[in-house]
Amino acid sequence: MNDVMKRLYGIGIIPAIVLEKTEDAAPLADALCRGGLPAAEVTFRTDCAHDAMIAMKKQRPELIVGAGTVLTKEQVDSALDAGAEFIVAPGLNPEVVRYCQEKGVPVIPGVSSASEIEQAMALGLSTVKFFPAEQLGGIKTIKALCGPYTKMTFLPTGGINAANMNAYLNDPKIFAIGGTWMVKSDLIKNGQFDQIEKLSREAVLNMLQIKLKHIGINVPKEEAKDTADAYADIFQGKVRQTSKGYFGSEFAEIIAGGTIGEKGHIGVGVSSTERALVYFRALGYEFDEDSITFDDRGYARFAYFKNPVGGFKIHLVNL
Numbered sequence: 463m464n465d466v467m468k469r470l471y472g473i474g475i476i477p478a479i480v481l482e483k484t485e486d487a488a489p490l491a492d493a494l495c496r497g498g499l500p501a502a503e504v505t506f507r508t509d510c511a512h513d514a515m516i517a518m519k520k521q522r523p524e525l526i527v528g529a530g531t532v533l534t535k536e537q538v539d540s541a542l543d544a545g546a547e548f549i550v551a552p553g554l555n556p557e558v559v560r561y562c563q564e565k566g567v568p569v570i571p572g573v574s575s576a577s578e579i580e581q582a583m584a585l586g587l588s589t590v591k592f593f594p595a596e597q598l599g600g601i602k603t604i605k606a607l608c609g610p611y612t613k614m615t616f617l618p619t620g621g622i623n624a625a626n627m628n629a630y631l632n633d634p635k636i637f638a639i640g641g642t643w644m645v646k647s648d649l650i651k652n653g654q655f656d657q658i659e660k661l662s663r664e665a666v667l668n669m670l671q672i673k674l675k676h677i678g679i680n681v682p683k684e685e686a687k688d689t690a691d692a693y694a695d696i697f698q699g700k701v702r703q704t705s706k707g708y709f710g711s712e713f714a715e716i717i718a719g720g721t722i723g724e725k726g727h728i729g730v731g732v733s734s735t736e737r738a739l740v741y742f743r744a745l746g747y748e749f750d751e752d753s754i755t756f757d758d759r760g761y762a763r764f765a766y767f768k769n770p771v772g773g774f775k776i777h778l779v780n781l
Contacts, residue, residue, distance in 0.1 A: 463760070464568050466547045467589065467637075469526055471761070472740035473501045474631060474638050474669050477645045477662070478530055478619060484510045486650050487517035493655040494645075495522045497662025498741050503550050503640060505530040506537050515544035524744075535561045542567060550617070550640075552593055554578050559585050570617050574598055579611050589615045589637045596621025601629050601636075608635045624661075624668060631669055632733065634759075641665070670738050675731035675779060676713050680720030690716040723775035727766075731781040736761040738778050753777070 463471075470476060477494060479502055481487060494502060502525060504515050511529065519527045528548035529541030538549060538561055549562050554571040562569035563586070572591040573579050582590045592604055595618035604616050618630055619640030630636045644661035648654075681689050687701075690708035694701045699711025707718035720726060732738040739749065739762055753766035766777040 466526060467568050469740070470501060470548065470638055472736050473499060473526070474734070474737045474740075475499055475627070475665055476501050476503050476528075476617070476638055476640045478503045478505060478640045478642050479514075479645050479650075480505050480507050480642075480647055481510055481514040481650065482508055482647075484513045484517055486653075487514040488521035489653070489655045490645070490650060490658065491518040491522040491525050493658040494662055495525055495744075497644070497659040498666040498744060499644070499662040500524050500744060501526045501528070503528045503530040503548075504546075506533070506541075507531050512540050512544045515541065515546055519545045532558065534558065538562055538565065538567070550591055552591070554581055554590070556581065556585060559587070576607060576610070579607060579614055583611070583614065588613060589617060591640070592616045592618040594620030595630075596626070600626070601633060604630075604635065605633065624665060627665070627668065628671070628733070666741055669733060670741060671731075671733040671781060672738070673731045673781065675729035675781075676709070676715050677774075678715040678717050678720065678722070678727040678729065680717050680723065680726045681707075683718040686716050686718035690714070723770050723773060725773035727775040727777060728771075730776060730778050732778050733781055734761070735763050735765055735778045735780050739765060742767075742778075 477499055502518055504511050515527050518525055526547055527545060528550060529546040530550040532538060532549050532551045535558060549567055549569040551558060552572045554573055559569050559571055570589055570591050572593040573582060615635055615637040617637050617640055622639050622641045623643045627639055630639050644665055645658055649658050686707045690701045690710035693710030693714035697711035697713050702709040707716045709715050717726060748768040750766040750768050754762050755764045757763045763780045766775055
């Protein structure tokens with residue numbers, strides 16, 4: 463997978479932005495990055511789109527800036543001149559798709575039918591925009607389309623919000639979602655960038671679904687079974703033996719003679735370890751790179767933070 467596309471998958475939510483004034487671009491870039499959404503699809507619906515992309519990238523070099531509502535080859539050229547790293551279109555225009563491919567920029571054209579998906583496949587694409595998603599039946603329609611097109615992934619946009627976003631993101635065929643609820647035009651016009659930051663952070667945390675999965679407790683080998691029995695009694699669970707010790711209910715993992723962490727470890731469940739890595743790295747956290755394991759798609763599914771907290775090593779794991 464192209465590096466930009468992998469980074470977009472890791473971010474998971476791509477804000478679709480309509481900017482009326484170039485001077486709003488820099489504070490908006492700050493708000494998105496502070497909120498944990500370092501991506502922006504700047505739509506060619508206003509005259510300042512080109513200059514806005516330049517300003518956003520200048521303000522926040524880590525921001526992945528793309529162009530949306532791209533309808534022509536001339537708009538592709540304008541976007542690339544402004545530093546756009548990906549192109550999104552509302553429909554599938556083979557001429558525009560081929561032009562993007564010639565230029566070496568990732569392109570995600572819009573589709574709404576099986577026939578258009580087949581056109582996209584013929585053009586060598588593996589990710590398409592599904593638009594307008596909710597009006598076309600939402601995730602149910604996408605799941606139905608995935609039946610014959612098993613290798614296609616989707617970027618649904620249109621009608622997606624905080625209430626329904628996870629219905630999409632929980633499906634492995636969803637590459638990412640596009641949304642406007644955290645970057646509504648009124649918020650931008652009124653300079654409510656703090657609110658944009660807040661809504662962005664809420665969206666990321668809603669996506670990640672961070673939960674305590676279990677606590678791993680290091681105990682001497684001779685105490686492991688009794689400790690597991692005690693925790694099973696407290697949590698009214700069952701003891702389950704593992705290669706490392708026991709689970710005294712699914713909340714307490716007893717590690718017989720454990721050495722990971724001074725006191726043990728804490729398992730943190732997330733909807734996507736890949737996306738959680740992107741989020742926490744942006745916050746400045748480091749990970750034990752050798753601990754990261756991957757699924758068959760090449761996405762992280764398990765990872766230990768580099769530094770322990772209070773004597774406990776902490777790891778992320780897919781829910």
